[in-house]
Amino acid sequence: MYSxxxxxxxxxASQAAIYYEQAQNxxxxxxxxxxxxxxxxxxxxxxxCEEQ
Numbered sequence: 001m002y003s004x005x006x007x008x009x010x011x012x013a014s015q016a017a018i019y020y021e022q023a024q025n026x027x028x029x030x031x032x033x034x035x036x037x038x039x040x041x042x043x044x045x046x047x048x049c050e051e052q
Contacts, residue, residue: 001022007015 002018007018010018
């Protein structure tokens with residue numbers, strides 16, 4: 001991870017590449033946690049149905 005101070009010293013193309021990579025990582029993490037949440041919700045719902 002690079003600080004904003006470090007990135008300001010880099011050429012614009014390099015800054016853009018880093019920001020793009022960081023955005024892709026954020027999207028990946030969001031998708032991962034969305035999948036985990038949906039999976040947990042599904043398991044919880046299935047468990048509730050079994051108890052009734």
